[in-house]
Amino acid sequence: MNILTVGGFDPTGGAGIVADVKTIKELQNNPLSIITSIIPQNNNKVFLKKDLSKEEIKAQFDAIFEDFNVNWVKTGVLTTDSIDILLEFKKKYEFNIICDPVLKSTTDFEFSDDFLNKKYFEFFKECFLITPNLKEFEIIKKMFETSKSNLNDINVLVTGKTDVLKIDNKNIEITGKYVEKEVHGTGCTYSSAITCFLSNGMTVKDSIVSAKEFVLGSVIYAKKTKFGYNSNPTSIDKESVEKNLAYAFNLIKNIDISLADPDFIISESILLPETYFDIATVKNNGDINFGISNTNSDLLLKLKEFNPKIRSCISLKSDESINSKLENSELSICPMKLLNDPISSLKEVSLQNNFGTVFYETYPDILYFEEKKPILIILGDNSLEIVKKLEKIEKLIKNR
Incomplete structure (x- = not known):
């Protein structure tokens, strides 16, 4: 199964496109990738964020969709241009989107601003599932409250030690085994794994449960760096x-x-x-x-x-x-x-x-x-x- 990931390039491979690709490959799918931004970062800080031009992003989409069938797309760090292109291609090719809304890094680097948040607001409505952490969910909730839109119309997974799946007007708590360890890139690994399991025909809840187990291995076998740990996608069953x-x-x-x-x-x-x-x-x-x-x-x-x-x-x-x-x-x-x-x-x-x-x-x-x-x-x-x-x-x- 072809899985397309769209997001930022982290040269350490701990998060972003590289972490997505490693996850997709580990789960026996074919990874395709589109880079939206170059983001030099490590476990200590984000150095900068350099967005690619609309032409550069569009060329990547053209190259992939001309040659591959894609039914599932996972997104990470996005730009206003990449959102516009994603929505254009979704309308033409009708793929499902799993969005991991990267609004702010754990080292407090701002990946989004008010203008981009407005773009995200429209984008979320076109997603099959969004997977914000608790802080990101609070920002998203305010977006919908301000616009007087109904957040219940969107499938949301609020991630944390205990995840909460908001679907069909229900809140479903999803727990799993947990290891106390701060690891860079687990959000990318998690949402990519969910996308893979969904592509295999699993239900939303079962996909989340399986992905949660997958992330556990990625945390336990995380690679040590000078300042912390990088997620190491590892499948064990x-x-x-x-x-x-x-x-x-x-x-x-x-x-x-x-x-x-x-x-x-x-x-x-x-x-x-x-x-x-x-x-x-x-x-x-x-x-x-x-x-x-x-x-x-x-x-x-x-x-x-x-x-x-x-x-x-x-x-x-x-x-x-x-x-x-x-x-x-x-x-x-x-x-x-x-x-x-x-x-x-x-x-x-x-x-x-x-x-x-x-x-x-x-x-x-x-x-x-x-x-x-x-x-x-x-x-x-x-x-x-x-x-x-x-x-x-x-x-x-x-x-x-």
Whole structure:
């Protein structure tokens, strides 16, 4: 499905057109893009906003619509010229518009003025859905109150920790899992994801719920910069978990994992798992199942509190010779005290070994539990990362 995004160019790729394109591609659609403005910015500030001319914007529209069928358009930063062109092309090609009204940046840069707001007012009436945050919604609400128009005639999603969908004269609250983390570009990612799910035939509410889950991954795996984080569009669902485990299982079969229990289990979860049914395991026979209670599942349910990136693990047998090899390797290993209370042990050890307790940044590669039969538990973002660490351990063991 072709999805067209129209908006500003952020050279850092954290927001704007680049974030839209990454989102659309990640969700298995074909991204098309039109730039309205050049907006050098980062997590610290917006440097300037240089609007393209009407001729330059129109040429981009002509190039795309001459060659592609477009049914869904997502907009970000707009100009008066781009709104005029959008409405002209909508009349001719009858596409649906999802508008993320970028009126003001989180660093307080003004992207709109009174004249452009008046243009937006007419534009909103032609949109299938608009997705303002709470501050933007207050501005939009005043526009409609001033003109004595009915805002209920437009589908509106007011975004925040709890979103409110205003549709068919109803207010529908939409909640989801939430991570406290300020990330640049989540609004762009969110509205682009909603557009993708709508293009697949999902209802408005279901599209929002799915997009909210998608944004969660983009926040958890956000890229660190000097001043903050850039959204990193990341799609994780049960289907992707199963695919990872199936691929990991085939790779593990070619690794000498004599340390592993013959009935080894490698596990991987969806984002922020809440129950065993959010975690899948693959046994040595290749069967993949969600909802199995085991040591791996217990650990993943608990370790998400330490770092939500930890979504996969595998257990191995160990001995002193292996531990000494690991201690001198590039893999970080943490001795643990309590298998049933990994968070307390991990926080204590992380302070001693300077791993840091800052969420989202880092975590140990391996946990070493000092049981009667020592256990190594390899941690990873996903099961394919576990395989890479297994390959490193295999080389260490062969070189001993």
